[in-house]
Amino acid sequence: MNFDFNDDQKMLKDQARKFLSEKCTTKTVRGVFEGNHHYDQALWKQVAEMGWMGTAIPEEFGGLGLGYLELCVIAEEMGRALAPVPFSSTVYLFAEAVLIAGTEEQKKKYLPKVAAGEIIGTFARAEAPGAVLPKTIRTTFKNGKLNGKKIAVVDGPIADVAVVLAQTGEGERGLQLCIVDLKGAGVKRTDCITLDASRGHSDIEFKDVSAEPLGKAGEGWADMQRILDRAAILMAFEQVGGADVCLAMAKDYALNRYAFGRPIASFQAIKHKLADMYVGNELARSNAYYGAWALHTGAHELPLAAAAARVSATQAFDYASKENIQTHGGIGFTWQMDCHFYYKRAKETGLVLGPQRAWKQKLVTELEHSNA
Amino acid sequence: MDFEDSPEEAAFRKEVRAWLDANARKLTGKREIDPEDMENGAANEMAASKAWQKTKAKAGYARITWPKGMGGMGGTPMQSIIFGQEESKYDVAGGGPFAIGLGMCIPTLMAYGDEEAKKRYVWPAVQGDEIWCQLFSEPAGGSDVANLRTKAEKNADGTWTINGSKIWTTGAQFSDYGIILTRTDPNVPKHKGLTMFYINMKQPGVDIRPIKQASGGSGFNEIFFTDIKVPDNQRLGAVGQGWTVALTTLMHERLAVGGGQGGGLDVPQLMQLARTLELEDGPAIKNAAVREKIADWYVRSAGLRYTTMRTMTALSRGQQPGPEASIAKIVVASKLQDLSAFAMDLEGEAGILSGSEAPMGGMFQGGWLSSPGLRIAGGTDEILRNIIAERVLGLPGDIRVDKDVPFNKIPTGR
Numbered sequence: 001m002n003f004d005f006n007d008d009q010k011m012l013k014d015q016a017r018k019f020l021s022e023k024c025t026t027k028t029v030r031g032v033f034e035g036n037h038h039y040d041q042a043l044w045k046q047v048a049e050m051g052w053m054g055t056a057i058p059e060e061f062g063g064l065g066l067g068y069l070e071l072c073v074i075a076e077e078m079g080r081a082l083a084p085v086p087f088s089s090t091v092y093l094f095a096e097a098v099l100i101a102g103t104e105e106q107k108k109k110y111l112p113k114v115a116a117g118e119i120i121g122t123f124a125r126a127e128a129p130g131a132v133l134p135k136t137i138r139t140t141f142k143n144g145k146l147n148g149k150k151i152a153v154v155d156g157p158i159a160d161v162a163v164v165l166a167q168t169g170e171g172e173r174g175l176q177l178c179i180v181d182l183k184g185a186g187v188k189r190t191d192c193i194t195l196d197a198s199r200g201h202s203d204i205e206f207k208d209v210s211a212e213p214l215g216k217a218g219e220g221w222a223d224m225q226r227i228l229d230r231a232a233i234l235m236a237f238e239q240v241g242g243a244d245v246c247l248a249m250a251k252d253y254a255l256n257r258y259a260f261g262r263p264i265a266s267f268q269a270i271k272h273k274l275a276d277m278y279v280g281n282e283l284a285r286s287n288a289y290y291g292a293w294a295l296h297t298g299a300h301e302l303p304l305a306a307a308a309a310r311v312s313a314t315q316a317f318d319y320a321s322k323e324n325i326q327t328h329g330g331i332g333f334t335w336q337m338d339c340h341f342y343y344k345r346a347k348e349t350g351l352v353l354g355p356q357r358a359w360k361q362k363l364v365t366e367l368e369h370s371n372a
Numbered sequence: 373m374d375f376e377d378s379p380e381e382a383a384f385r386k387e388v389r390a391w392l393d394a395n396a397r398k399l400t401g402k403r404e405i406d407p408e409d410m411e412n413g414a415a416n417e418m419a420a421s422k423a424w425q426k427t428k429a430k431a432g433y434a435r436i437t438w439p440k441g442m443g444g445m446g447g448t449p450m451q452s453i454i455f456g457q458e459e460s461k462y463d464v465a466g467g468g469p470f471a472i473g474l475g476m477c478i479p480t481l482m483a484y485g486d487e488e489a490k491k492r493y494v495w496p497a498v499q500g501d502e503i504w505c506q507l508f509s510e511p512a513g514g515s516d517v518a519n520l521r522t523k524a525e526k527n528a529d530g531t532w533t534i535n536g537s538k539i540w541t542t543g544a545q546f547s548d549y550g551i552i553l554t555r556t557d558p559n560v561p562k563h564k565g566l567t568m569f570y571i572n573m574k575q576p577g578v579d580i581r582p583i584k585q586a587s588g589g590s591g592f593n594e595i596f597f598t599d600i601k602v603p604d605n606q607r608l609g610a611v612g613q614g615w616t617v618a619l620t621t622l623m624h625e626r627l628a629v630g631g632g633q634g635g636g637l638d639v640p641q642l643m644q645l646a647r648t649l650e651l652e653d654g655p656a657i658k659n660a661a662v663r664e665k666i667a668d669w670y671v672r673s674a675g676l677r678y679t680t681m682r683t684m685t686a687l688s689r690g691q692q693p694g695p696e697a698s699i700a701k702i703v704v705a706s707k708l709q710d711l712s713a714f715a716m717d718l719e720g721e722a723g724i725l726s727g728s729e730a731p732m733g734g735m736f737q738g739g740w741l742s743s744p745g746l747r748i749a750g751g752t753d754e755i756l757r758n759i760i761a762e763r764v765l766g767l768p769g770d771i772r773v774d775k776d777v778p779f780n781k782i783p784t785g786r
């Protein structure tokens with residue numbers, strides 16, 4: 001039994017934590033929240049210099065060729081630091097999409113640029129509030145031209161390229177992914193006002209925009225599921241990282257805040273709350289580890305592992321971030337304290353790849369298959 | 373990261389499989405969930421349990437981690453887990469009746485008993501010939517067990533006389549021996565006046581009365597001690613050191629009362645039920661609300677399962693398991709209660725039936741009935757949260773108003 005990261009991976013994690021604790025404090029996060037940029041450009045450059053974007057990209061495409069376990073440990077640290085950079089959309093979504101569905105040529109064209117930090121990528125799927133379903137996709141991809149509108153695309157304001165889910169005919173069988181240059185003619189981006197201002201979002205309109213197919217027509221829906229599964233596992237590590245910081249903050253505050261002549265950490269209502277956070281975080285971490293194993297080995301359990309990691313991590317981060325505010329009392333509800341950054345990031349990470357509700361349905365579908 | 377055995381572990385697993393093949397029959401289908409077993413700790417298969425325990429003991433598999441000559445084989449915790457995994461694939465009787473004795477009482481005896489006592493008691497317990505119980509809780513306190521009143525007084529001849537009563541003692545009705553925590557000095561603060569003994573449960577003056585549980589069965593008992601005589605060599609630890617000795621027992625209890633409980637009732641059974649039921653809007657298994665609940669419980673079960681793997685990894689590397697080992701019972705007990713209640717709600721008006729009349733042999737009703745006990749036994753949900761908060765997270769202990777007060781001056785309630 002060896003269900004843990006190895007020493008090299010732990011060393012990488014320590015390095016990442018050290019690096020981020022210097023380069024990405026909550027001041028950095030606040031800077032993006034309060035400024036008018038959509039990300040921290042200096043940090044993004046430094047992360048690129050570390051080569052992290054290429055962690056799981058094979059060497060032949062300019063990456064470090066380390067692997068997914070290594071990417072998981074970095075993801076956890078990015079999550080802890082609330083890093084205000086387009087890492088998840090570029091690496092977990094865009095690069096994974098190219099790796100999964102791209103041709104050799106497309107891999108050569110895009111992956112080295114991702115690894116070098118030269119392009120920012122994202123993934124655009126939703127078109128309206130509510131569930132994303134084959135029938136809700138109205139954006140068309142016909143004769144090499146993309147037409148339609150996507151909403152609340154994460155890192156939309158700053159992305160160079162996007163993978164877009166579009167309709168080539170009708171229903172699920174008509175869906176296809178394509179890659180589009182967001183700087184090209186006919187692309188109109190409108191910044192969105194969102195809850196988590198440390199991550200930019202925009203609506204994107206396409207009018208006769210040239211795009212290239214990614215994967216086959218008719219396989220867009222299945223391709224997207226595979227990409228989302230992989231991204232969900234990596235995102236679960238970010239969520240677990242964030243949730244652990246919430247517990248540490250709550251604990252630190254509770255030990256030092258006095259009420260009724262004693263530390264509030266000595267009140268059971270607070271102790272039990274923190275114990276529950278701990279239980280939730282540990283369960284989420286264990287589910288995320290199983291996801292990491294599935295990602296690393298390409299096990300056929302991957303979709304189930306992904307859904308479990310996603311649901312568990314979303315629940316843990318939600319709980320830890322809201323009860324962290326509660327533990328802080330009035331000061332926790334101020335803009336000046338950092339608590340709200342985690343509360344908002346928990347929501348952002350919990351919605352960006354699709355909501356808990358949808359992942360729970362998917363989880364049970366996978367269970368039904370595995371029992372059949 | 374992988375789930376593979378190390379070469380040594382694989383070799384051990386092979387050896388265990390060969391031994392099991394030679395000594396037991398493989399399970400064909402799934403193991404049946406018997407609601408009765410859930411509440412009696414499988415005591416109704418006593419004869420079969422004893423026989424299987426003896427077979428294992430002879431081969432050294434009954435207490436793998438204990439030293440040779442003490443009923444074990446000097447093996448590792450990992451080997452013990454491997455044996456458990458393999459054993460669960462065979463149709464053999466459970467070790468429920470021995471869990472308390474071997475999990476808590478005998479380890480305490482091994483830590484504090486003299487050589488003669490170890491020689492006399494360890495092997496018969498390992499073999500399942502003698503059963504032990506834990507006599508700690510009293511009407512005056514279970515969580516606050518140090519508040520106990522059972523009195524031990526020293527006689528002129530050096531022996532002790534014990535008077536008082538214990539309650540909630542699991543398995544006392546078929547136990548041969550028990551470890552008992554007593555008060556030997558009421559004039560000092562409560563933790564300081566305690567002393568531990570082991571006693572013969574069959575001796576005169578021990579009156580054991582099974583208590584009927586809310587669930588209908590009688591797993592636990594009330595016991596009255598009237599002038600029972602105990603020789604001084606049955607004392608475990610020094611006079612007044614009983615609390616320290618009890619902490620050894622309770623530490624073992626936390627390891628013993630782990631995630632294995634809940635009778636195996638979990639998401640697969642709930643899904644099985646949901647496949648057979650029709651709700652207002654179609655099959656239960658297709659109902660979105662039902663599916664969300666299934667997912668909620670699944671991530672908790674899976675989270676625990678992989679937490680156990682992390683613990684095993686630590687053990688396999690020769691490290692101490694991390695604090696993650698302490699979360700199992702909180703998660704399992706509440707899940708059992710909530711999941712069973714939800715299943716009964718799905719069953720509709722038939723949910724009130726129990727036993728073989730009820731859907732799926734009444735397993736959910738059985739789980740629902742036994743779950744309140746599981747949330748209390750071996751440390752309540754609240755006490756376990758205190759333990760996580762204090763020992764894992766390092767938060768302050770509760771304020772103890774009785775800390776420096778002599779026991780006989782502590783206020784009592786009803």
Ligand SMILES: Cc1cc2nc3c(=O)[nH]c(=O)nc-3n(C[C@H](O)[C@H](O)[C@H](O)COP(=O)(O)OP(=O)(O)OC[C@H]3O[C@@H](n4cnc5c(N)ncnc54)[C@H](O)[C@@H]3O)c2cc1C
Nearest residue numbers: 506507508509513514515540541542745748749750752754
């Ligand atoms: C099925 C079963 C089997 C058992 N088997 C045994 C056995 O073999 N041997 C044995 O010695 N005992 C046994 N017990 C007893 C068990 O250990 C106690 O019932 C348990 O520790 C609770 O103690 P109590 O019943 O006195 O309840 P109390 O301690 O009075 O608790 C009542 C309520 O108060 C809460 N509470 C108490 N103190 C605190 C605190 N400090 N902070 C927050 N909340 C608190 C509890 O959580 C609980 O909700 C068994 C119990 C059950 C249900």
